[in-house]
Amino acid sequence: MVRRCLVSLLLLCAGLSTAETAKPPANAALQGEFGVLNQQGALIEHRRIKDGKRHGEQRYYYERSGERSGENGQEEGRVEKGPLRRIAQYRNGVQSGLEQWFDRAGHLTEEIPYRNNQVHGQVRRYYPDGNLREQVCFVRGKKNGVFSYFDESGRVTARGTAQSAGIVETRFWGKDGELTQHQVEYRRDSEGRFLDNAPLWLIITARYHQHQPIQADIHYAETGERWLERFEKGALVELHHIVNGLPEGLKISRKGTRVYRETYVKGRLHGPWRVQTATGMPLLWGQYRDGKRVGEWHQRGRDGTIETTNAGDGG
Template sequence: MQFIKTSLVFTLLFWSVCLIAQPLTRTDSSFYDVARTKISGITHWYPDEARGDTIKTGLAAFYFPNGNIKQRGYYNHGLADSLWTSYYLFGQVKSRVWYVQGRKQGSFEQYFEGGGLKYAGTYLNDSLNGAIRLYYPNGNIQEERSYSANRLNGPTTGYDIDGKLSFRMQYRDSLPDGPFEKYYPSGNIKETGSRQGQQFYGDYMAYYDNGQPEMRYTYQNFSIDGPYKVFYDDGSLKIACVYRQGRINGPYTKYFRSGQAEQKGNYADGNLSGTWEYYFENGQLYIEGNYVNNLPEGMWKVFHDNGEQKQLGKYKAGKAEGPWQFFHNNGKVRSQGNFEDNKQQGHWVHFHPNGIVQLDLYYTLGKLEGILTAYDTTGKILEQSEFIDNQLVRQIKGPSAR
């Protein structure tokens, strides 16, 4: 009996030692609600003698309130490890990412909710690294990028939704750096140039889809400097001028497609300056006047396309000032009066094309004031009214006269 008792004690002691040596695990469940009916996550834990604590290990799963899986993966000594997969609300895979000791390492993929691949690439120590591809929902490649240390470095190539080349650009530390090209859906070149961050440098060219140049100029010290030309899509010149340190300086000419000048004048440090002339496409002078610091100054003349005067008056610091006249295209006066600080002032008269007075009226700083009289083409009074502060106060003659 003593042997039996000894054996039983030894057996109990042996199993006690085995139980102590075997890691004690526990499963933790978290819930969305107090009643613990909607599970939100499950993790497994085991004791860590070195830390004197328990840490997560093994499979982990997290859920949406509707019970569908949200994310699943694996912990190793409290750190995310191996493949982790995330899901959309109704079960479609959202992403797959590989972890090693808590860091994203290796390939990853992200998907559209409809199921197609959205982008894919690789991580190195939690940072994007190497080639990354972005996709359209139809499966075509949207962009091909190069990363190092989580920043764009190297070439990036973009495509339109139909898979046609859209642009090429160089990056350094996630900023544009070097030559770039943009393309039309036809495959024809659209723009070429060079960038450093948000700045441009060197030669810039823009093209029409038919291959003809649209714009051509050069950057010096990140500012447009030198000849600046714009073209029509048939190759004919549209605008010709010169920039100095980012501002237009000197002669400026704009042309109609026919080659006839549309505008001629000068710029001084980016401002309209001196005499400017504007033309109809038939070559007839349309407008002639003077600018000072980008504002009209002095006498300005406007003509009808038949060469007859259309308007005549002076500006002071960009505002109409003094006597002005406006003309019908037969050369007869259409209206005349004075401006003060860009507002009609005093006595104004309007004329029918036959020269007979049409309206006789008065203004005070742009507001009708006093008696207004209207005449027919024979000079007969049609209507007469009184205004105070731009408001009709009395009709002396006419349909509403009393």
């Protein structure tokens, strides 16, 4: 448990020496600069206070543990601190200005602008070498406008827009600059309102290869229902419906010159089944029940004659 010890920063600035906890007069608001120590005596916060409220630059440090002042050759009475973790700006108790985050190695990882306790402006995240990883625009706490993602070389890998409440559109590019994916997310509450903080309702995704569509995916996140379309050389070769990861209803797929029409119930073949030519002439058709062929099955021969067999009741 953190021992919150307010230490006069007049002494901290002079060498971070220990001091007794400051006790302001009764009913008097705290003023000045103070430090917060953990149980090992390491500085974890550097506060600036005005009229009892945070005001100005506030600094936060990673925890140091296992060393007390005077141990392992440290100077007796000296206040140690870990690496800088975060810098935040306040005005009269309200967070306003640029907030910065750092990893333990001292690399800047994130910059977040605040206005009146809300994220407002360009949020930037960085790779350890300082290159930009992500840039997102916020307006009064909500993602708004253009956002971009970058690889370590600085190349844009994704760019999107969030202009309407609850709707975010994103495009992704491959290493050669080719568009690989286009995605739109919709967030909707129980009353049908599109809101940024509403549950994810619908995701529509289109994927591309060499400027041709290869897949379209309509996914209702709340119900687990999906419609999938697959393309080859721009032509539709597969269409099927999925509920909670299992095929449901009609599935149509094309393999060479043959078109398959299959019916599923909870992931099992159940109902009409048919394979036909691209022009619609049936070649083999019948019924499935609980994954097994049942009843009469018909097959068209090369000479056009139809042979019928009986698969029984599937038992």
